[in-house]
Amino acid sequence: MLHPQARALIDLMAERGVPPTHTLAPPEARALYRDRRAYTQPAAPEVAEVRDLQAAGPHGDIPLRSYRPAGAAPDAVLPVLVYYHGGGWVIGDLDTHDTLCRELANGAGCAVVAVDYRLAPEHRFPAAVDDALAATRWVARHAAELRIDPARLAVGGDSAGGNLAAVVALAARDDTDGGGPLPIVFQLLIYPGVDMRRGHASHQTNGQGYVLTQDTITYFHDHYIDDPAHDADWRASPLLAAGHAGLPPALVITAGYDPLRDEGLDYARALSGAGSRVAHVCFERQIHGFITMGRVLDEANTAVALCAAELRRAFAAPAAR
Template sequence: MTPTPDLLSPAARVLCDAMAAHFPDPAQAPLTVASMRAASSAGTAPGEKPPGPELAEVRELLPGGPEDVPVRMRLYQPEPQSAGAAGGRPLLLFLHGGGFVICDLDTHDRTARELAHRSGATVLSVDYRLAPEHPFPAATQDARAALAWALRHAEELGCAPSRVFVGGDSAGGNLAAGAALGLATAEDGHGGVALAGQLLIYPCVEQRFLGASAELFGEGYFMTLDHLRWFTEQYLGPAATDLAALGPLASPGLAPDLSGMPPTLLVVADCDILRDQTLAYARRLAAAGVPVEVQLHPGTFHGFLGVLDHLPAADTALTGAAMWLRHRAERL
């Protein structure tokens, strides 16, 4: 049941409905991987998307060797290497959203460009393996391998190893938080390496959808509860019905100890199924002594950065995230 009165801003309601109209609806027909991927590739925002800001360099990377999961990454350099700040620029390893099933480097190219341009950080966007062809924990493994690679090669990219951030939106936020957790708990063999921070944009930090926000915004707000359950089933497979799947590897927000996590920014859409789990994660981080900031955007819905050119709140959110990255890096 959707709340009355509508909690979206008038502009966000128009855009939310326009996006939903071009996205497969599980209430109308069973979802398929092919239809969902076709919709994400076509784009759900109204009108043509501008390509985003020009950067000094954008190129493809394919890490190789026995230490690496061979996932493609795209490098975004905001300025020539020689123009970087003393000691090296910040580096953001970015993991795109899409429920672990859809989206890729191209669907999130604009977001990566904008983050690099507005923050001054080099951005590495990761093309991790998708479910159901590559179910859990493939994406988590790729995220951790990509972060380890970024830490090892930061200086080669003109960046400072002490200024490495990890981030992502939605499912990518889950993977980013999981990769940061792996470092914090030394699960990946890189214990002692400190990240500069994690930037999580309306993240899915748990594979369960609880709280008032799941009831209030489960339908009528673009990404529905049925969508999220379908994504979870594709990603976790049979484990989707197993409580063991809700452990930290799949649900980093449920880790028993968050004390070693890096400083965190949580960008939250107020009218989002995932709002309450994100705010609960923020409270747990704060209780563990982790510096945490929440930027809550009233009247917005899950995925609202996808309408950057049409919704002022999306521009505000992206600028806020970029400024947080810039200011955190300047302290290091």
């Protein structure tokens, strides 16, 4: 059964005539996504420090935002989560996920560096992947300046950002860009999109009526992917990578009323089947995108707390020291 709070949110959006994302041009969709966060997101918690930075990338500079948790000493060397926001590779930015990054920093007691990767259709696949990997390598190289421990570096993201986190973990394992070793100790994959072929059963069963629809998924896909052959590229579909052994431990979160539910589950199975440690938690009564909606969805706060606890555990593990 859909959570009553999720049902109330969906009904309110219909009552107020919130236009579906796929009916808007990308600039309009970005503005709506940014503006509506005030209705669903909790108040942004205070943190010890927020800094806007830039990382050099193959397509130009990449904006970043660095957070240090409340109570952290100025000179403390902290573990770090590099975070890639959701939004179908088309919408979303540092501001849309500012509250979540603050929550994760405080809850996990770690630094968080959010990545404002290039968006489609202005920058199509694999531009977002290139930016995500370049930014992560930049964070590791600038560890001293950022007061972070490069041996305790995690990657994470929601939806499209979960896709990018999974891809960065694969690329780092295989050193596909020739950047050298990039030890990643944990993957935080929040309802990730991992299979561009869009053939899993949940795309049909959850494809209408739960905010993220098949039409909106197609809109995002077609803005990001300009060649159907790219659907089979592991950098677009990490589920289709040749192998999933040797990857960092992961937490995979899915939602019961999400079109992406089944591919997230299959990714967790691929990781565990290859011998990687993975926990999969499905919030059975929730919709795609719920984790940023803690003002109106109580289970969002539960999910944030779970993510923070798993990050703390990963950063405390012997392999992360």
